[in-house]
Each structure stands twice: as structure tokens, then as C-alpha cells.
Amino acid sequence: DTEVTQTPKHLVMGMTNKKSLKCEQHMGHRAMYWYKQKAKKPPELMFVYSYEKLSINESVPSRFSPECPNSSLLNLHLHALQPEDSALYLCASSQELAPDTQYFGPGTRLTVL
Amino acid sequence: AQSVSQHNHHVILSEAASLELGCNYSYGGTVNLFWYVQYPGQHLQLLLKYFSGDPLVKGIKGFEAEFIKSKFSFNLRKPSVQWSDTAEYFCAVNEKIKAAGNKLTFGGGTRVLVKP
Numbered sequence: 001d002t003e004v005t006q007t008p009k010h011l012v013m014g015m016t017n018k019k020s021l022k023c024e025q026h027m028g029h030r031a032m033y034w035y036k037q038k039a040k041k042p043p044e045l046m047f048v049y050s051y052e053k054l055s056i057n058e059s060v061p062s063r064f065s066p067e068c069p070n071s072s073l074l075n076l077h078l079h080a081l082q083p084e085d086s087a088l089y090l091c092a093s094s095q096e097l098a099p100d101t102q103y104f105g106p107g108t109r110l111t112v113l
Numbered sequence: 114a115q116s117v118s119q120h121n122h123h124v125i126l127s128e129a130a131s132l133e134l135g136c137n138y139s140y141g142g143t144v145n146l147f148w149y150v151q152y153p154g155q156h157l158q159l160l161l162k163y164f165s166g167d168p169l170v171k172g173i174k175g176f177e178a179e180f181i182k183s184k185f186s187f188n189l190r191k192p193s194v195q196w197s198d199t200a201e202y203f204c205a206v207n208e209k210i211k212a213a214g215n216k217l218t219f220g221g222g223t224r225v226l227v228k229p
Contacts, residue, residue, distance in 0.1 A: 042219035106156040
């Protein structure tokens with residue numbers, strides 16, 4: 001089973017709202033990732049968690065705040081977003097091996113008004 | 114930093130035609146290479162991957178890819194496409210960041226439209 005689940009599927013929020021995206025995997029993977037995908041563009045890495053610790057932050061603005069409560073869960077807290085942050089947000093997980101394979105969730109389609 | 118380039122942004126072909134999508138990467142060290150597919154309205158799925166060994170790798174749904182180290186290429190092929198192969202295809206290269214995890218860099222993607 002290589003399933004990564006994400007909720008919600010769609011989210012519409014105003015620029016003053018606070019919301020959270022959730023990601024879950026039960027494959028025993030020790031690395032989890034957040035990617036942002038704009039329309040007709042490839043996914044771009046935002047954050048990497050390795051063994052529940054933030055290991056890579058690709059210079060993401062602080063209005064995006066990741067959290068890894070445990071090895072199966074990954075959250076992305078959103079606050080004071082801009083309309084240009086509207087995108088598909090993808091979560092992925094991997095075993096944290098060398099070499100490694102990432103498996104992706106279906107994404108959350110975010111619209112910021 | 115690694116970069117991945119896919120030569121074709123859009124490909125249109127008829128069913129039963131052969132498909133080849135080009136992918137070149139910039140990294141000169143040990144590479145782990147992937148092709149992912151994104152069907153309309155669906156999530157990214159792994160088509161195939163190359164880590165080491167036989168440079169010709171076979172994936173799901175009849176796809177294969179050839180790793181040519183001297184050309185820094187990892188081209189995707191399918192001998193006979195079906196309408197259901199309509200999708201966006203992404204080549205990606207993985208870089209292991211010491212003590213920090215893995216970083217996947219994607220090419221720009223190729224939109225493939227198969228006409229019935």
C-alpha cells in the first residue's frame with residue numbers, strides 16, 4: 001500500500017483566515033514533504049521532515065508553517081496568505097533510504113481570495 | 114543545484130503511435146531518476162525509477178526508460194500509446210542532502226494528448 005491521504009481536497013480562504021492542511025501516511029515512512037504546484041507547472045519543494053524534524057525549508061515565507069506531530073502526520077498551517085499562494089499543495093512521504101522513492105498524496109486545491 | 118529539463122512541453126499523437134519524451138539533468142554525481150505521471154484530476158503516480166544496474170528500466174502500463182550516463186539523459190518511451198495515456202509526465206531527479214533528507218527536483222513537465 002503506497003497511500004498518502006490529504007484533507008481537505010479543496011479549501012477556499014480569505015487573506016485574514018487561518019487554516020490548516022493535513023497529510024497522513026501509514027506506510028511507516030520516516031520522511032514527509034510539502035510541495036506547491038501552480039497550474040501547468042511542476043511541483044516545487046517547500047519543506048522536508050526527516051524523523052519528525054524539519055530538515056529542509058526552501059526559503060518558504062513564514063505565512064506557511066509546517067508541523068509534524070508524529071511520524072504519520074504532517075500539517076501545514078496557513079495564515080495571512082496572498083492570492084498568489086493559490087495552488088495545489090502536495091504531500092509526499094518516503095522511507096528515508098538511500099536511494100529513496102517519494103509517494104504523493106492527491107493534494108489540496110487551495111484558493112485564496 | 115540540480116536542474117532537469119524536458120524538451121517537449123506538449124505532445125499530440127494518435128492511438129497506437131510510439132511515444133518518446135526527453136529528459137536531461139545537470140547533476141554529475143550519483144543520480145536517482147524518476148518518471149511520474151499525473152492523469153487529469155489525479156495525483157502524481159510513480160511510473161518508473163532508476164537507481165543503478167540495467168540502464169533500461171521498465172515501469173507500469175508498458176512504459177520504459179533508458180538511462181544514458183554520457184548524455185545525462187533519462188528518456189521515457191512507450192511503443193504504442195492508448196487514449197488513457199493522456200496525462201502530464203514529469204521527469205525528476207533525487208538528491209540526497211546529507212543529514213537533511215531527500216530533495217526531488219522536477220522537470221517542467223510534458224503534456225501528452227492521445228487522440229482516439
